[in-house]
Amino acid sequence: MKIAAIICLLIVTIFLPPSFFQVRGEEESVGDDDWTVVTCDGNLLMDYLKQRITFFNNVLIKNPRGSLRADRLIIFLTPDGKKVERTEGEGNIRIKMEEKTGTSDKVIYYPEEKKAIMLGNAVVSSGSNSVRGGQITFYLDKKEMEVQDTPDLKYIPDDDYDVNF
Amino acid sequence: MLKNFTSLVIIGTSLVLAGLLPAEEEAGSPGSDLLSFSPSPTPVTDLSPVPAPSPSPSSSSSPVGGLPVSSDFASGDNPTSSSPSPSAGSSVAPSPTPVLITPTQEVSGGFIRYIPDKNGDMEWKLDGTTVKFLSPTCLEIMDMKATSLSAKIGYLTITVGKVLYYTDSRKAQAEGEQITVRRENMVLTGRGFLWSPNLKQIRVFEDVKVLIKEKGNLGLFPL
Numbered sequence A: 001m002k003i004a005a006i007i008c009l010l011i012v013t014i015f016l017p018p019s020f021f022q023v024r025g026e027e028e029s030v031g032d033d034d035w036t037v038v039t040c041d042g043n044l045l046m047d048y049l050k051q052r053i054t055f056f057n058n059v060l061i062k063n064p065r066g067s068l069r070a071d072r073l074i075i076f077l078t079p080d081g082k083k084v085e086r087t088e089g090e091g092n093i094r095i096k097m098e099e100k101t102g103t104s105d106k107v108i109y110y111p112e113e114k115k116a117i118m119l120g121n122a123v124v125s126s127g128s129n130s131v132r133g134g135q136i137t138f139y140l141d142k143k144e145m146e147v148q149d150t151p152d153l154k155y156i157p158d159d160d161y162d163v164n165f
Numbered sequence B: 001m002l003k004n005f006t007s008l009v010i011i012g013t014s015l016v017l018a019g020l021l022p023a024e025e026e027a028g029s030p031g032s033d034l035l036s037f038s039p040s041p042t043p044v045t046d047l048s049p050v051p052a053p054s055p056s057p058s059s060s061s062s063p064v065g066g067l068p069v070s071s072d073f074a075s076g077d078n079p080t081s082s083s084p085s086p087s088a089g090s091s092v093a094p095s096p097t098p099v100l101i102t103p104t105q106e107v108s109g110g111f112i113r114y115i116p117d118k119n120g121d122m123e124w125k126l127d128g129t130t131v132k133f134l135s136p137t138c139l140e141i142m143d144m145k146a147t148s149l150s151a152k153i154g155y156l157t158i159t160v161g162k163v164l165y166y167t168d169s170r171k172a173q174a175e176g177e178q179i180t181v182r183r184e185n186m187v188l189t190g191r192g193f194l195w196s197p198n199l200k201q202i203r204v205f206e207d208v209k210v211l212i213k214e215k216g217n218l219g220l221f222p223l
Helices: A002-014 B002-027 B041-047 B086-091
Strands: A035-040 A044-047 A052-063 A066-077 A084-097 A100-110 A115-126 A129-139 A144-148 B070-072 B104-107 B111-116 B122-128 B130-135 B138-148 B156-166 B171-183 B186-196 B201-213
Touching: A035 A066, A044 B186, A052 B201, B171 B201
Parallel strands: none
Antiparallel strands: A035 A052, A035 B201, A044 A052, A044 B201, A052 A066, A066 A084, A084 A100, A100 A115, A115 A129, A129 A144, B070 B104, B104 B130, B111 B122, B122 B138, B130 B138, B138 B156, B156 B171, B171 B186, B186 B201
């Protein structure tokens, strides 16, 4: 009887899907593009009571879609430490993603709201077009951009227009 | 008559004692010189860095992880195997130059230690292959892996090859050692670190690299 039970258990174990044996930290399936690497020239401070990680000196964030550089970066994690609540980059912000580039003094990103705010001398350029402002807010899910304190806006359309005055 | 006999006995005893004492000193008085190797347990107990030292060199205590700790000396000799008996000391030639003895204790073969927080709840599980006292306030831990058991901290493991832990300041430090810190969906690597369990902070000094893997990759930056 016991031998039969052991054989049944073995058969069930063999035919279980591989996802059944996933280890902790890999509950959600991640693809090949779902990675981000953060490096810095200085040191790193992890405060696991306040759930924040601070990178110092020439921070570089890279993922398959682009890169971001900053003098300092702080990652604020959720209280359980499982997800990123928000990230703050400070000093000489330089963003590169495909054709777009951006610079500012500070950038804050809220992943839950899918909102990114570039603060202080913010400039976003795409080819010959650019927008400049004291604060530029991106709503990533809506694909909208809000510019505040705009000294200038340079827009050159791709198509030629006949403008009649 | 009786007085004379008593006086003779006293004088005789004094003479015998006076004659024997130098002979015993030549054989080696145990524990008389702290700058040379001594098999006597007395100086070991006096210089032992642990709060509860073993009463004899062959016995053991367990300051870390409840595992037996063997007394050892900086010279690398094991007192239980070299010349444990004072009577055998006469056959050992005294060292020509005195060497300062720093007694240490060592746990080998693996250990596990649970570290509680201020409320007495288990906060960390610490395991490693060996731990050794380098000084009364400094421990050397090899192949350390610290695993958080606290729900407040969440999933967090720290893996380092060699760590120095200072009992007075309660800080762990490793210079130039490769460190790996794992959290949910995150792996941090670097070289050299300073860990303060009291402040709940880890500082990594060089070659910092953090890999974050998460579904949709929207958790870090709008890239």
